Amino acid sequence: MLHALQLLLPAAVVAQAPLPNVRLDPVTNILLGTVVGILAVAYFVGRALRRQPESTANPAVIRTLNLRIRAWWMMCVILIAGLWLGPVATTVLFGLVSFWALREFITMTPTRRGDHRTLFWSFIVFAPLQYVLVALKAYAIYTIMIPVYASLFVPARIAISGDPKRFLERVAKIQAGLLICVYCLSHAPAILSLVLTTAPGGPNAPLWEIRRDAANNPVLGSNASVLFFFVLMVQVNDVFQYMWSQLLGKHVIAPQINASRTWEGLIGGTLSTMLAGMLLSWATPFGPYWAGPIAGAVALAGFAGSMTMSGIKRDRGVKDYGTLVSGHAGVLDRIDSLCFAAPVFFHLTRFFFSTMQ
Amino acid sequence: MNLTVPLLAALAKLLSGATMRWHECQPDTCQRVYFANHTSHLDALVLWSSLPGEIRDLTRPVAAKDYWSQGSVRRYIAKCFNAILIDREEIKVHQSPVDLMIREIGSTHSLIVFPEGGRSPGEDLQEFKSGLYYLSKKRPDLELVPVYIDNLNRVLPRGEFLPVPLLSCITVGPPMWLEPKESKVDFLKRARDAVRRLKDV
Numbered sequence: 001m002l003h004a005l006q007l008l009l010p011a012a013v014v015a016q017a018p019l020p021n022v023r024l025d026p027v028t029n030i031l032l033g034t035v036v037g038i039l040a041v042a043y044f045v046g047r048a049l050r051r052q053p054e055s056t057a058n059p060a061v062i063r064t065l066n067l068r069i070r071a072w073w074m075m076c077v078i079l080i081a082g083l084w085l086g087p088v089a090t091t092v093l094f095g096l097v098s099f100w101a102l103r104e105f106i107t108m109t110p111t112r113r114g115d116h117r118t119l120f121w122s123f124i125v126f127a128p129l130q131y132v133l134v135a136l137k138a139y140a141i142y143t144i145m146i147p148v149y150a151s152l153f154v155p156a157r158i159a160i161s162g163d164p165k166r167f168l169e170r171v172a173k174i175q176a177g178l179l180i181c182v183y184c185l186s187h188a189p190a191i192l193s194l195v196l197t198t199a200p201g202g203p204n205a206p207l208w209e210i211r212r213d214a215a216n217n218p219v220l221g222s223n224a225s226v227l228f229f230f231v232l233m234v235q236v237n238d239v240f241q242y243m244w245s246q247l248l249g250k251h252v253i254a255p256q257i258n259a260s261r262t263w264e265g266l267i268g269g270t271l272s273t274m275l276a277g278m279l280l281s282w283a284t285p286f287g288p289y290w291a292g293p294i295a296g297a298v299a300l301a302g303f304a305g306s307m308t309m310s311g312i313k314r315d316r317g318v319k320d321y322g323t324l325v326s327g328h329a330g331v332l333d334r335i336d337s338l339c340f341a342a343p344v345f346f347h348l349t350r351f352f353f354s355t356m357q
Numbered sequence: 358m359n360l361t362v363p364l365l366a367a368l369a370k371l372l373s374g375a376t377m378r379w380h381e382c383q384p385d386t387c388q389r390v391y392f393a394n395h396t397s398h399l400d401a402l403v404l405w406s407s408l409p410g411e412i413r414d415l416t417r418p419v420a421a422k423d424y425w426s427q428g429s430v431r432r433y434i435a436k437c438f439n440a441i442l443i444d445r446e447e448i449k450v451h452q453s454p455v456d457l458m459i460r461e462i463g464s465t466h467s468l469i470v471f472p473e474g475g476r477s478p479g480e481d482l483q484e485f486k487s488g489l490y491y492l493s494k495k496r497p498d499l500e501l502v503p504v505y506i507d508n509l510n511r512v513l514p515r516g517e518f519l520p521v522p523l524l525s526c527i528t529v530g531p532p533m534w535l536e537p538k539e540s541k542v543d544f545l546k547r548a549r550d551a552v553r554r555l556k557d558v
Contacts, residue, residue: 099522103374103522103523103524104524106521106523107374107508107511107523107524111511113514113515116511116514116517116521117517117519119521119523120519120521123521123522
């Protein structure tokens, strides 16, 4: 069915051959195996810490740690399941995560009765359509659909509904929700559609070959490992920033927005993430030199995402999106940095390490 | 076994993203009257769907006949959740809805009622209708359980027919009873405050 839909689009907007490799190849499996191993260790450490007496360990910190570890397991399982089932399944899974994040976002930001139809369009049309376009690899359309056309549609539709009260504010809320939860996050599965190269140069650049098969045909490195590398860098950055803040943190960046984010945490975390990126560069086409700066850019974007979402939460007077509706884990709390980092990583990879189709 | 009922309940829960919080109250199959604020047509369906399965089977929502007997889909849903349909236009003495409810629940079923009588237009609760008072006067053994439904009015507001899948929250509070010699006005006020208080827990 996907192919039938692709035929409807003008040839220029749909990516052509060579097709990227999106399988779980040996390189990806080594990366996945390492992460699963680390998570298993983290799980047992978390359990052991929970049994410690309260005098040696702060129970609140340990509860947060265990919740985090559970969230990472969830993320890992979802990603592996998606990558194992193929790029369309991965895109669908990211789409579901987006949908849930948008639910949390809009639930938290008050809208008025007149916004109901606009919200219906956002949830039922724009959010699914964005992911369909990503699955179709229609880069030229999915990069502008929400920032241009949805952004124009939303105010127009609210205006037609006839309620002028706090008009700009309501428009901004829905636009921000679509942009952060849907548009930005959709760039993560879009990584799977790139034909990766080891250097800039567009169509003429050398493809990311990892070996030759028996018939001497090139075997491309897997986009699955690049996607996993990206998600891993974002999560690792969250951990490093937290650790450096705890160890050295003195200068809080914006106490009213987030009291736990410090300059020491930001700098230490970013440098550590760059180092981690360089060490894992074998899973990417970037090579050790470029993996560092790219991981650094991901770290800064992830930090920006956490700060922005903290700002929105403080404005609404909630601590976590999870506590908004108790019992839910708060998807948006877990993916705020991922949302901001996804377009940055996608575009860096696309412009400098792909054939740009 | 009829699969439509659990499926319908799962769909309602998925669509409304409802979480159920039991605050100073435990799920129980004893005969209860759940009374809640009313802001959306989905209230009865979602509250009923969010109850644990074995309680759900024993619980019958009281719903407006003029809405739920309109069209085959609504009639079918009302039949699935075993609703007691009340004619709001023709409330008469010899055909009082309270008697009908008492007759229908017998000694096994629980009820879901919306004492505001209709969906409230604003944020705050409307005055409660007296049905709840007469119900507990005639059946003092029934546990009266206040329920606060939050955010469902945004999922499906008044006058809209397409729901937006936001998240909602249902809070069930501690049971109450009609005190001896308590006047109708005092009791209804106390019941309304019990629902309103759940907003902030």
